[in-house]
Structure formats: structure tokens, C-alpha cells
Amino acid sequence: MAPFQIGEVIEVEILSLSYGGGRGVARFRDFVIFIPFTAPGDRARVEILKIAKSFAEGKLLDLIEKSPHRVSPPCPVYGKCGGCCFQHVSAEEQLRQKNAYIQRSLSKLSVGQLDSIVPSPRDFHYRNRIQVHVRGKQLGFVRPRTNDLVPITQCKIAEESIDQALSEEASRSQIFGLSEKKVEVALSREGSLQIFPVSTVGSERHFAQVNRFQNENLVNLVKEWAQAQELPKEVWDLYAGSGNLSFPLAEGLSAQVTAVELSRPLVKAAQSQRPLKNLNWICSDVADFVRQQKSLVRSNSLLVVTDPPREGLRNSVIDDLCELRPSRWIHIGCDLMSFSRDLQKLSQRGFQIDRVTPLDMFPQTDHVEMMALISYGA
Numbered sequence: 221m222a223p224f225q226i227g228e229v230i231e232v233e234i235l236s237l238s239y240g241g242g243r244g245v246a247r248f249r250d251f252v253i254f255i256p257f258t259a260p261g262d263r264a265r266v267e268i269l270k271i272a273k274s275f276a277e278g279k280l281l282d283l284i285e286k287s288p289h290r291v292s293p294p295c296p297v298y299g300k301c302g303g304c305c306f307q308h309v310s311a312e313e314q315l316r317q318k319n320a321y322i323q324r325s326l327s328k329l330s331v332g333q334l335d336s337i338v339p340s341p342r343d344f345h346y347r348n349r350i351q352v353h354v355r356g357k358q359l360g361f362v363r364p365r366t367n368d369l370v371p372i373t374q375c376k377i378a379e380e381s382i383d384q385a386l387s388e389e390a391s392r393s394q395i396f397g398l399s400e401k402k403v404e405v406a407l408s409r410e411g412s413l414q415i416f417p418v419s420t421v422g423s424e425r426h427f428a429q430v431n432r433f434q435n436e437n438l439v440n441l442v443k444e445w446a447q448a449q450e451l452p453k454e455v456w457d458l459y460a461g462s463g464n465l466s467f468p469l470a471e472g473l474s475a476q477v478t479a480v481e482l483s484r485p486l487v488k489a490a491q492s493q494r495p496l497k498n499l500n501w502i503c504s505d506v507a508d509f510v511r512q513q514k515s516l517v518r519s520n521s522l523l524v525v526t527d528p529p530r531e532g533l534r535n536s537v538i539d540d541l542c543e544l545r546p547s548r549w550i551h552i553g554c555d556l557m558s559f560s561r562d563l564q565k566l567s568q569r570g571f572q573i574d575r576v577t578p579l580d581m582f583p584q585t586d587h588v589e590m591m592a593l594i595s596y597g598a
Contacts, residue, residue, distance in 0.1 A: 233261075237586070
């Protein structure tokens with residue numbers, strides 16, 4: 221039973237930050253409370269808003285003592301727009317907290333080497349695309365759990381040219397001229413500003429990493445791991461998108477690279493970029509492709525690269541890939557929980573988790589990008 225009631229005001233100390241909302245975590249008589257926009261080390265007065273079986277949710281009323289990890293958020297609508305959740309926490313403490321909840325998430329796994337999170341080259345101005353809502357002559361983001369628009373004229377995590385476009389009359393007129401309720405403002409590969417309706421989502425631009433600065437580190441790590449030890453004779457890049465990893469792998473290895481992607485427009489766009497003799501594109505559902513390969517004899521030097529959607533790998537894909545037993549496997553995930561579940565399933569099927577490297581792909585938020593190097597243990 222909770223030691224308090226809804227509406228009660230209590231004093232707590234914030235112990236850590238949580239994954240999945242980026243809220244501060246406190247304990248009151250051994251009962252866990254999640255409080256948004258608090259920082260580790262804060263002493264705060266909190267109103268209890270919700271009580272569940274094993275936790276409660278609270279609202280910050282005021283700070284009795286500020287944490288030394290607190291900083292002033294540079295964004296004027298921080299805490300209202302529903303985007304960032306860590307702008308009030310120093311960059312160093314954000315990384316420390318992310319390392320901590322990554323370690324907790326992977327604690328039941330046997331991991332050969334767990335690296336500290338790779339910091340993003342940029343803490344702000346890193347996103348190469350954002351989506352904004354349009355209502356009349358206002359544009360902005362929607363306040364969480366409401367339909368209320370929070371008007372904006374800037375976004376501190378968007379790249380500078382996007383940030384500036386949000387306040388420039390010419391760009392705003394172009395946005396309003398589309399007569400759409402939701403619009404994406406993005407940068408092309410060449411760096412030019414693009415404004416288009418969200419309804420056109422599906423082209424190659426939507427399958428590139430939003431943080432191109434940190435993406436360089438991710439690509440370099442994939443190439444490094446692919447070239448370590450015995451070079452593979454064959455590579456499968458599953459969920460290949462528009463070739464973020466396929467092209468670097470094909471250019472860096474002599475192995476035959478097969479890129480598998482379900483979206484036909486993405487495959488066509490990738491094929492038109494720069495044809496490579498050792499890169500073959502297949503438009504297929506990954507589950508169908510892997511199932512078909514089970515009937516074929518594979519080389520004992522197969523490298524599989526998987527970068528699935530947020531929900532992680534489907535059980536059928538895991539089962540079929542495990543039956544094929546690739547010699548090495550690089551698994552990438554943008555959701556810590558599904559990534560951990562995938563590794564748990566692979567570990568139960570005889571694979572070794574040799575190394576895990578997290579990347580801070582999304583500073584000022586609780587999200588992390590995860591990479592694992594996996595080999596078959598038997």
C-alpha cells in the first residue's frame with residue numbers, strides 16, 4: 221500500500237533519471253515515484269498525481285535544494301512542447317545517467333565488453349529534420365497528453381538552418397502555403413532546406429539517421445567491427461533503408477553485400493545513387509528473405525547486420541537467423557527495451573554478446589542508440 225494519497229504533498233530527493241520518459245526517480249518509504257523535470261540531487265516538494273501498484277507519479281511544485289547537475293534550459297518552450305526532457309540536466313550528467321540505465325537494462329545478460337556511451341559531437345543543433353503542426357498562422361508542437369498547440373519560432377535541437385527557418389518569414393509563408401496540418405522541415409543530403417507535407421513520408425530522407433554527426437561514429441563502428449578478425453565472405457544488411465550501412469560496407473569490404481529493404485521507393489532510390497559490383501539490393505520483407513535462405517547452403521563466414529524498427533526483431537526472424545548461425549552479427553537498436561529483449565533471446569539460443577556500444581544519438585532526450593557485436597558460441 222502506498223504511504224501517501226493522491227493530492228498529498230511530500231518532500232523527496234531525486235536519486236536518478238529513468239528511461240522511458242526521462243523522469244526523475246525518488247523513493248519515499250521504499251515506494252518509487254517518477255517526477256518529470258527533476259534532476260539527480262534535487263530536493264523537492266512534489267504533489268502525488270497517480271498511484272499504481274508499485275510506483276507513483278508526481279508533479280514538481282518547487283525545489284528545496286537545487287542539484288549541482290542542474291543547468292538553465294536554452295529553449296523558451298522547454299517543458300511544454302513534448303520534445304526534450306533533459307535540457308535542465310548538464311551534458312555530463314545526462315551521459316552518466318544514460319550509462320546507468322543501460323547497465324541496469326543489460327544486467328541479466330553476459331556481455332563481454334560494455335562500453336561507455338559515445339557522446340554526440342553536438343549536444344544541440346543536431347537534428348536534420350523536424351515535424352511541426354500548423355494551425356492557421358501558427359506553427360508549433362503539441363503539448364503532451366493534450367491537443368493544445370505550443371507555438372514556436374525556434375528549435376534548439378534542430379540544425380541551425382532549420383532553427384532559423386522557423387522564424388524567417390519566407391520559410392513560414394512556404395509552410396502556411398502548403399495548407400497542411402503537419403509539415404516536415406528537413407535538410408537534404410546536400411544541405412539545402414526542404415519543406416513538404418508529412419503525408420509524403422516514405423522517401424529515402426525518412427530512413428536516414430536524424431543526427432548525421434553521430435551517425436558518422438555509428439557507421440565507422442560498423443565498418444570497424446565488420447573488418448575485425450576474419451573478414452566475412454558475405455554480408456547481409458537487413459532493414460537496409462536507403463543504404464546508410466550498405467554502401468560503406470560494400471565500399472570497405474571485398475565481400476558480397478546483400479541489402480534487404482521492404483520499401484520499393486527506397487530500394488529504387490538506393491540503386492540509383494551509385495551502383496557497386498558487390499552490392500545487391502533486394503526488395504523484400506526481411507522475414508521472407510531470411511526464411512527463403514534457410515534452404516540454401518551458407519558460407520561459414522556470413523556477417524549479418526540488423527537495424528530493425530523500434531519494436532525490435534520479430535521472433536520468426538530471430539528463429540530463422542539463429543538456425544542459419546551467422547559467424548558474426550551486428551545488431552543495432554533505437555529502443556533500449558526491445559534491444560535488450562533481442563539480446564536476451566539470442567543469448568538463450570547459444571550466441572555470445574561480445575561487445576555492446578551505446579551512442580548518444582539524441583541528446584536532451586532519454587533515447588539511446590545501441591549496437592552489439594555478437595558471435596555464435598558453439
